[in-house]
Amino acid sequence: MTTATANRQIRLRERPDGRIDERTFETVEGAMPEPGPRQALVRNLYLSIDPTNRAWIGEEPTYLPPVGIGEVMRAVGLGRVVASNSEQYPEGALVTGLVGWQDYTLAGGEGIPLTVLPELDLPIECMLGALGVTGVTAWFGIEEIGRPQEGETVVVSAAAGAVGSVAGQLAKLRGARVVGVAGGAEKCAWLVDDLGFDAAVDRHDPRWRELLGQACPDGVDVDFENVGGEIMGAVFAMLNLNARVALCGLISEYNDDPQPGPNLRRVLMNRVLIKGFIVLDWFDRFPEAIARLGALVADGKVKDRHTVVAGLERAPEACNMLFDGANVGKLIVKI
Amino acid sequence: MTTATANRQIRLRERPDGRIDERTFETVEGAMPEPGPRQALVRNLYLSIDPTNRAWIGEEPTYLPPVGIGEVMRAVGLGRVVASNSEQYPEGALVTGLVGWQDYTLAGGEGIPLTVLPELDLPIECMLGALGVTGVTAWFGIEEIGRPQEGETVVVSAAAGAVGSVAGQLAKLRGARVVGVAGGAEKCAWLVDDLGFDAAVDRHDPRWRELLGQACPDGVDVDFENVGGEIMGAVFAMLNLNARVALCGLISEYNDDPQPGPNLRRVLMNRVLIKGFIVLDWFDRFPEAIARLGALVADGKVKDRHTVVAGLERAPEACNMLFDGANVGKLIVKI
Numbered sequence: 001m002t003t004a005t006a007n008r009q010i011r012l013r014e015r016p017d018g019r020i021d022e023r024t025f026e027t028v029e030g031a032m033p034e035p036g037p038r039q040a041l042v043r044n045l046y047l048s049i050d051p052t053n054r055a056w057i058g059e060e061p062t063y064l065p066p067v068g069i070g071e072v073m074r075a076v077g078l079g080r081v082v083a084s085n086s087e088q089y090p091e092g093a094l095v096t097g098l099v100g101w102q103d104y105t106l107a108g109g110e111g112i113p114l115t116v117l118p119e120l121d122l123p124i125e126c127m128l129g130a131l132g133v134t135g136v137t138a139w140f141g142i143e144e145i146g147r148p149q150e151g152e153t154v155v156v157s158a159a160a161g162a163v164g165s166v167a168g169q170l171a172k173l174r175g176a177r178v179v180g181v182a183g184g185a186e187k188c189a190w191l192v193d194d195l196g197f198d199a200a201v202d203r204h205d206p207r208w209r210e211l212l213g214q215a216c217p218d219g220v221d222v223d224f225e226n227v228g229g230e231i232m233g234a235v236f237a238m239l240n241l242n243a244r245v246a247l248c249g250l251i252s253e254y255n256d257d258p259q260p261g262p263n264l265r266r267v268l269m270n271r272v273l274i275k276g277f278i279v280l281d282w283f284d285r286f287p288e289a290i291a292r293l294g295a296l297v298a299d300g301k302v303k304d305r306h307t308v309v310a311g312l313e314r315a316p317e318a319c320n321m322l323f324d325g326a327n328v329g330k331l332i333v334k335i
Numbered sequence: 336m337t338t339a340t341a342n343r344q345i346r347l348r349e350r351p352d353g354r355i356d357e358r359t360f361e362t363v364e365g366a367m368p369e370p371g372p373r374q375a376l377v378r379n380l381y382l383s384i385d386p387t388n389r390a391w392i393g394e395e396p397t398y399l400p401p402v403g404i405g406e407v408m409r410a411v412g413l414g415r416v417v418a419s420n421s422e423q424y425p426e427g428a429l430v431t432g433l434v435g436w437q438d439y440t441l442a443g444g445e446g447i448p449l450t451v452l453p454e455l456d457l458p459i460e461c462m463l464g465a466l467g468v469t470g471v472t473a474w475f476g477i478e479e480i481g482r483p484q485e486g487e488t489v490v491v492s493a494a495a496g497a498v499g500s501v502a503g504q505l506a507k508l509r510g511a512r513v514v515g516v517a518g519g520a521e522k523c524a525w526l527v528d529d530l531g532f533d534a535a536v537d538r539h540d541p542r543w544r545e546l547l548g549q550a551c552p553d554g555v556d557v558d559f560e561n562v563g564g565e566i567m568g569a570v571f572a573m574l575n576l577n578a579r580v581a582l583c584g585l586i587s588e589y590n591d592d593p594q595p596g597p598n599l600r601r602v603l604m605n606r607v608l609i610k611g612f613i614v615l616d617w618f619d620r621f622p623e624a625i626a627r628l629g630a631l632v633a634d635g636k637v638k639d640r641h642t643v644v645a646g647l648e649r650a651p652e653a654c655n656m657l658f659d660g661a662n663v664g665k666l667i668v669k670i
Contacts, residue, residue, distance in 0.1 A: 055604075061604075062604045063604050063605075063606075228599065228600075232599075247599060247602060247603050248603075249603070250599065250600055250603055253598070253600060258598035258600050259598060260595030260596065260597070260598060261595060261596045261597050261598045261599045262595070262596050262599075263588070263593035263594060263595060263596045264563065264567075264582060264585065264596045264597075264609075264611070265563075265585055265588060265593050267582060267609065267611040268582050268583075268584070268585055268611040268612075268613075269390075269396075269397045269398050269611065269613070270398075270611065271398075271610070271611045271612055271613060271616060272609075272610075272611050273608070273609070273610050273611075274599075274602065274607075274608070274609040274610075275606070275607075275608050275609075276599070276602040276603040276604065276605065276606045276607050276608075277603075277606050278603075278604070278606060281606060
């Protein structure tokens with residue numbers, strides 16, 4: 001099935017100090033992997049580009065060990081089985097998991113454990129978007145931590161991103177008033193006009209703090225927090241009695257050394273719950289979330305938008321795009 | 336029954352900027368209150384001195400509105416009914432509630448709603464200590480939020496205080512390794528030698544940070560947080576996967592304007608839960624907690640120590656003692 005003789009791999013060369021740059025990675029033409037017993041060869045098609053990628057190449061451990069120097073960059077992706085010695089991974093199957101920044105991945109055995117996906121009547125990019133790790137992250141953050149009730153106010157930061165855009169739509173479906181914070185007028189218009197957010201605040205507007213206050217006249221009951229920094233601080237200052245903070249990401253902080261966080265006095269006085277979470281905590285329940293999200297996307301109740309960057313070699317550049325807010329919806333590299 | 340003709344009241348004169356001083360309160364000889372229909376006259380015996388008293392006289396609302404200028408200082412206390420027009424408050428009954436900094440309080444009707452206490456075979460000071468609001472705070476913080484498991488590490492800050500000393504003992508009873516942070520060698524010795532804490536760290540020791548690290552070789556699973564500031568920051572830096580922070584108080588921060596808090600990156604990566612709480616949230620369950628604590632105190636399994644300051648007029652001074660760490664266990668004013 002495969003005619004290629006080499007496997008391009010993007011490997012970590014040195015840990016970035018701040019933004020990813022040309023020294024961070026190197027591209028190597030690796031030998032074409034051969035599937036051993038109980039293994040399958042996967043042709044990778046799409047890579048999911050996520051803020052967590054940047055965190056994985058820092059010095060500090062995250063919820064996974066840092067990617068080692070010289071190792072293929074860790075990343076979730078989507079591929080098809082092109083040769084197989086495994087009943088688990090039949091030829092032609094669509095698979096997902098930590099395929100890495102490379103053309104081909106060996107699945108199973110001593111390779112990477114991948115998950116076989118059902119063939120749905122949706123664009124396969126959705127399997128990395130609303131039905132992928134980011135959509136599932138939004139699902140559990142809203143349904144298990146934020147749990148917004150009818151009429152409550154939910155603020156979603158990085159609202160035009162892959163997680164935020166789904167989280168806001170799920171909060172709307174629960175009857176909440178949803179306010180998004182995003183970078184730029186175009187994203188804000190998309191949130192309100194296409195996704196049905198009640199309001200969107202452009203964080204590039206010098207008056208963003210005032211606008212955010214105006215958009216939340218009754219305070220904030222749920223903070224779906226993707227950003228950290230001063231936007232999180234402004235939201236924390238409005239948290240209501242018994243508010244919940246679904247602490248999903250801190251993208252504004254990943255390129256820098258840790259800065260002080262918000263004062264916790266209001267968290268105390270208003271009995272706020274803050275819960276850090278990583279979607280892998282609900283790994284066993286992924287099928288449930290994917291099924292629910294799949295039905296919502298198929299019904300048009302959750303819209304899934306993708307920003308696609310073409311070419312494996314552009315994965316490092318795509319990673320920086322996230323931090324520049326250059327994507328709308330899910331950022332994907334098409335290999 | 337009562338022969339006094341006047342009721343001393345300590346009223347708020349001006350909000351303190353920082354510590355309470357001689358301008359903060361004024362003492363007024365009020366008229367002796369007369370119980371109206373369905374009211375009772377209560378002779379106050381003891382006042383509970385708590386960090387929250389300081390928060391109640393700041394500008395910012397807490398979980399209760401700020402005490403108004405000219406109003407009697409709000410405080411929990413213990414008293415006996417000395418005259419009654421109310422079946423609810425029979426003469427001689429021991430009562431507790433927000434009696435305020437005064438000799439006498441009118442209970443019921445348009446007065447203050449007080450709670451009649453059972454007569455237990457324990458010193459009545461215990462009703463403001465382990466069986467009072469502070470003990471009940473420790474109970475719910477440990478049993479409902481921290482929930483330490485056998486072998487987990489619990490750090491309690493302000494551990495020699497009224498809440499901390501009970502919280503640490505309750506964590507020990509659940510089988511946890513308990514580390515207290517307290518001010519001074521005497522308090523630390525009390526925690527380890529008398530209360531059975533596994534370790535205690537003297538925050539006045541210049542090496543406190545290093546000592547705290549040594550006392551928690553396996554990190555921290557539960558932070559029973561009473562203090563805030565840099566001690567909280569040091570504990571946050573050791574929080575383990577799935578750690579819980581029972582955010583009970585921030586005493587180091589009440590005299591100052593809000594300062595930045597800890598960075599939340601570790602909270603995210605380690606999926607930490609932070610829950611601000613106020614004991615009043617479990618008001619309906621006070622009887623259950625008091626009964627459980629009463630049995631533990633009676634059996635000697637929870638030790639309840641009191642620091643008693645004599646004289647209503649010394650209540651403001653006693654309040655500052657808390658911030659100086661001058662008390663061991665529950666700080667009480669005997670009127």
